[in-house]
Amino acid sequence: MKIQLSKFISVPKYEETVEASIDMDEIKLTGVSYPIRTRTGFPVLIQNRGKDKVVLKFETEVVLGIPCSRCLEEIPYPVSIKVMEEIDFGHMEEEEEFPYLEDKVLDLDMLIFDEIVPKLPTRVLCREDCKGLCPVCGTNLNEKECGCDRTVADPRMAAIQDIFKNFKEV
Numbered sequence: 001m002k003i004q005l006s007k008f009i010s011v012p013k014y015e016e017t018v019e020a021s022i023d024m025d026e027i028k029l030t031g032v033s034y035p036i037r038t039r040t041g042f043p044v045l046i047q048n049r050g051k052d053k054v055v056l057k058f059e060t061e062v063v064l065g066i067p068c069s070r071c072l073e074e075i076p077y078p079v080s081i082k083v084m085e086e087i088d089f090g091h092m093e094e095e096e097e098f099p100y101l102e103d104k105v106l107d108l109d110m111l112i113f114d115e116i117v118p119k120l121p122t123r124v125l126c127r128e129d130c131k132g133l134c135p136v137c138g139t140n141l142n143e144k145e146c147g148c149d150r151t152v153a154d155p156r157m158a159a160i161q162d163i164f165k166n167f168k169e170v
Helices: 005-010 109-117 155-166
Strands: 003-004 015-018 026-029 031-041 042-048 054-069 074-088 105-107
Touching: 005 042, 026 109, 031 074, 042 105, 054 109, 074 109
Parallel strands: none
Antiparallel strands: 003 105, 015 042, 026 031, 031 054, 042 054, 054 074
């Protein structure tokens, strides 16, 4: 959602609450994307705070679908977003400081994206005792046992195992 801020910048002490929503369907990062499963509309309070200063305030929550780190089953992951941002258009030297602003237009989705990304977990488990996937056949071991031989031989012991195989009694 995009919000035009020109009126808020030019009219002294102007204040308005805008009903906003998130338009994006997923959070896309390099090599991975997380679908947004639940989002609700929320009010954004925009206030003029003097010459060329605007304050944005809002709170919302989104629920992302993030795969379990072991079994890849999707888990609902809630992310709370609370923003109170003061933008001084009079002293805006670098656009990199506010990448979600372009020509006095606020890209709310980009702002929310910038708030969500640092809150993403490095690892999520569907449950603490998740067994994960079978490395041989890919079966979800939480649902059923596949019967594959999953013993991982220590490569340092390969020479000794060869000796045992050669001298194995019948």
